[in-house]
Amino acid sequence: MQRDWDYRWRVRHRWHQRWHHQHARFKHSLGARLIAVFMLLACVSSGILWASMGSAYGLLWAVPALLLVTGLAFGMIRHMVRPLHALAMGADAFRRGEFDHRVPVIHGDEIGDLAVRFNQMAADIQAMLDGKRALLLAISHELRSPLTRARLHAELVGEGGSRDALLDELAQMRDLITALLESERLGSGHSALQLADCDLAGLAREQALPGVVLHVEPGLPVLKLDRLRVQLLLRNLVHNALRHNDAARGAVRLSLVREGSGVRLGVRDFGPGVPPESLPHLGQPFYRPDAARSRHEGGVGLGLCLCRLVAEAHGGRLALRNAEPGFEASVRFG
Known part of the structure; x- marks a missing residue:
């Protein structure tokens, strides 16, 4: 008797272990849960349709019931795949270089494992x-x-x-x-700046070198900027424009105009511009459109990179385009 009881207890224990193991695998598998939802939707819908055929007014309640069941199934599926949106947001943050961003682990399933791997990769x-x-x-x-x-x-x-x-x-x-x-x-962004009230017009006048025409819109607001870094940006953009400008077509234009609550800074030359295929690469470290130029003539390719970093640290973006004729670089501050 005792032996039979022990045998039944071991069988029941093994059955419980297998059930818990399969249940854990089911909860971890997104595909298995989606299949279960679709099967449940199919069974309940079939039951509603079968029950409605036996009633004269079956369609009056069957259609709302089917819509309700479909809505519940949609909500369950949306809840299961909701972590995919968090993964997409994390991928966008990593693309922007924000590697301190962490993807929340919402469910302990395959998507949760992927989120953990995302965070470890970051x-x-x-x-x-x-x-x-x-x-x-x-x-x-x-x-x-x-x-x-x-x-x-x-x-x-x-x-x-x-x-x-x-x-x-x-x-x-x-x-x-x-x-x-x-x-x-x-590279650390905004935290590297030493912000203070800065007169952009005054900084622009310091760069009014021979061959540069200055246009400053009156009444520009005073902005919180890092004076030394903005001075570096201005100097690099103006010197780059002077180096490639064709004086016969016109002088380099340095402009400051109000744009919304901020100020847009623009530097334009009248040189040959750059090849269209090179535009996406400008601002990358050590990149120069013309590899044949000597370092003495073309620099080492860090000038525009520094300008881009200064603009991004201030919450702006360095915009580069061919002006036909010439080339224009612009940054919006504020």
């Missing part, structure tokens, strides 16, 4: 970027000291073409290191 990418940024900052800082000593030694060389060329190369190396450091600082 954490790994963020750790990799932080490591790269720390390494680049350390190398850039360490390069400054030997570069300064090399420049001091170069100053002792006798005057001539070789000395001037050496000093020019050292100056380009210094500018490159400074640009790299600044790009990494701006």
Whole structure:
């Protein structure tokens, strides 16, 4: 008797284990739950239609009942696939470089597992970027000291073409290191800025170099900006325009106009512009439309990248387009 009772208890225990295992697999499988909903919808709908055929006024209640059952099934399916919207929002955030964003794990199913993997991927990418940024900052800082000593030694060389060329190369190396450091600082976005009341018109007048025509709309608002970073943006855009401008067609135009509650800054030249296929790549680090240009003529490709980072850190966007003739860069502040 005791042996039979033990046997029945073990059988019942194994049955419970299998049932819990299958139930856990069912809850984890989105496909299985969707199939169950569709089967339930089909069975209930069939039952409603079969019951309505035996009544003279069956359609009067069968149609609302079918609509109600369909609505309930739609709500259940929508609840099950709702985490897909959170995944789409997370993918958009990662595309914008916001790797601190985390996808909420709503259900413990296959989509929940995918959300966990999304979050782990974002954490790994963020750790990799932080490591790269720390390494680049350390190398850039360490390069400054030997570069300064090399420049001091170069100053002792006798005057001539070789000395001037050496000093020019050292100056380009210094500018490159400074640009790299600044790009990494701006990589943290708004937190890198030191905001204060800034007169954009005054900064624009500082860049009114020979060959530049300044147009400033009167009564522009005073904005909270990082003066040094905006000054860097203005200087890079104006110097880039002067380098490629065709003076026979016109002078470089530097304009400030009110746009909504903010100010739109624009710099336009009358040069040859850039190939249309190169426009999407402008602003990327070290990218230059004409690879054949020398570094002395075309820079290293960090000027527009810094301008883009300054604009994005202020909540704006650097817009680049061919103006036909020429090329225009614009940023909206505020």
